[in-house]
Amino acid sequence: NKGNYEHYMQKEIHEQPESLKTTMRGRLIRGGSCKAKTVLLGGLKDHFKTIRRSRRIVFIGCGTSYNAALAARPILDELSGVPVTMEIASDLLDRQGPIYREDTAVFVSQSGETADTLQALEYALENGALCVGITNTVGSAIARHTHCGVHINAGAEIGVASTKAYTSQIVVMAMLALAIGGDTISSQTRREAIIDGLFDLPNKVREVLNLDQEMKDLAKLLIAEQSLLVFGRGYNYATALEGALKVKEVALMHSEGILAGEMKHGPLALVDENLPIIVIATRDSCFSKQQSVIQQLHARKGRVIVMCSKGEAVSVCPGGLGRVIEVPHVEDCLQPVINVVPLQLLAYHLTVLRGYNVDQPRNLAKSVTTQ
Ligand code: UD1
Numbered sequence: 541n542k543g544n545y546e547h548y549m550q551k552e553i554h555e556q557p558e559s560l561k562t563t564m565r566g567r568l569i570r571g572g573s574c575k576a577k578t579v580l581l582g583g584l585k586d587h588f589k590t591i592r593r594s595r596r597i598v599f600i601g602c603g604t605s606y607n608a609a610l611a612a613r614p615i616l617d618e619l620s621g622v623p624v625t626m627e628i629a630s631d632l633l634d635r636q637g638p639i640y641r642e643d644t645a646v647f648v649s650q651s652g653e654t655a656d657t658l659q660a661l662e663y664a665l666e667n668g669a670l671c672v673g674i675t676n677t678v679g680s681a682i683a684r685h686t687h688c689g690v691h692i693n694a695g696a697e698i699g700v701a702s703t704k705a706y707t708s709q710i711v712v713m714a715m716l717a718l719a720i721g722g723d724t725i726s727s728q729t730r731r732e733a734i735i736d737g738l739f740d741l742p743n744k745v746r747e748v749l750n751l752d753q754e755m756k757d758l759a760k761l762l763i764a765e766q767s768l769l770v771f772g773r774g775y776n777y778a779t780a781l782e783g784a785l786k787v788k789e790v791a792l793m794h795s796e797g798i799l800a801g802e803m804k805h806g807p808l809a810l811v812d813e814n815l816p817i818i819v820i821a822t823r824d825s826c827f828s829k830q831q832s833v834i835q836q837l838h839a840r841k842g843r844v845i846v847m848c849s850k851g852e853a854v855s856v857c858p859g860g861l862g863r864v865i866e867v868p869h870v871e872d873c874l875q876p877v878i879n880v881v882p883l884q885l886l887a888y889h890l891t892v893l894r895g896y897n898v899d900q901p902r903n904l905a906k907s908v909t910t911q
């Protein structure tokens with residue numbers, strides 16, 4: 541049921557304030573006057589000891605689910621106290637990469653049925669790792685075959701392009717980082733700021749959804765382009781990859797997410813007056829580096845569109861050069877949840893304007909059950 545919406549993708553994008561609330565329901569504890577704020581993940585409570593003692597935590601997934609893990613990686617690095625690595629499921633299988641008994645392997649999958657991820661799970665089980673699932677589908681193969689896990693509870697996702705599952709996956713992995721980290725004194729202020737940020741996140745997502753018309757206007761401008769680059773780094777490297785994935789899979793436009801730190805190592809050669817480039821430069825520890833990326837793109841007459849924190853258009857666009865997308869500012873590790881929304885909207889409007897099938901892009905299936 542699409543309700544008042546024309547497409548499932550549109551409905552699922554706009555549903556994110558509610559889906560995120562459901563994802564967090566019963567799992568965030570604000571506590572009384574003297575009780576600390578904490579996270580409760582019922583499905584993992586008997587396993588945290590083992591997870592904290594593991595030699596490494598390896599996140600495994602495909603497509604958008606892999607991108608979600610990548611978006612959560614910085615906060616997992618910071619809080620978990622265990623080395624964190626990432627694997628694309630098919631690549632892990634191609635390489636028969638190392639998975640050990642002392643590892644915790646976390647399988648991220650909306651459908652819980654993706655063949656590559658499922659086969660990587662069988663492989664990790666054979667190798668004796670503790671296997672944890674993060675899935676949206678109760679009773680799915682991944683939910684059943686993992687030792688334990690977390691349901692993201694985002695509600696059924698019908699559009700082939702994953703949107704609300706992505707933001708809920710990131711939130712679950714941020715909660716996972718908080719839970720694994722436990723309550724060490726040194727990180728208490730940081731943890732509480734993240735928990736406050738999580739409580740407020742649905743409101744901030746509602747706010748960023750107000751950019752709908754602005755993204756439609758941008759889509760009109762980009763409708764006939766051959767290609768679109770998205771530059772990100774740090775917390776928002778994954779946002780660049782995910783934004784580009786949405787544009788290519790539904791709008792059928794070539795798009796590439798690029799790690800901004802790699803710009804000078806090749807991509808800079810592509811820059812000219814025609815190729816549109818979205819640069820994600822919201823306020824965080826990488827901000828000044830992104831400012832310098834923007835300057836260098838302008839110096840080469842690049843066609844730059846900057847995503848920045850609200851009120852900061854002047855500091856990212858000196859002299860009013862180029863377009864800006866201003867988004868609400870949230871805690872750095874949660875910013876990817878906000879920043880992906882305008883890119884989802886852009887991909888959606890580009891698709892409709894270009895006349896393609898939004899909910900069922902050609903050649904794609906919702907759940908990839910064959911290899
Ligand atoms: C569970 C209930 C929820 C209820 C809540 C009350 C289910 C599905 N969830 O939620 O309805 O409101 O208790 O406390 O009945 N699991 C895996 N692999 C996965 C995902 C989950 O093994 O990929 C396991 C978990 O380890 C857990 C069970 O499935 O044993 C349910 O997980 P989850 O729904 O996340 O647990 P709760 O949030 O506690």
Ligand code: F6R
Nearest residue numbers: 603604605649650651654701702
């Ligand atoms: C992109 C998309 C795919 C899936 C991938 C994994 O919008 O939907 O990239 O993310 O096929 O699917 P799940 O998460 O079901 O394992």
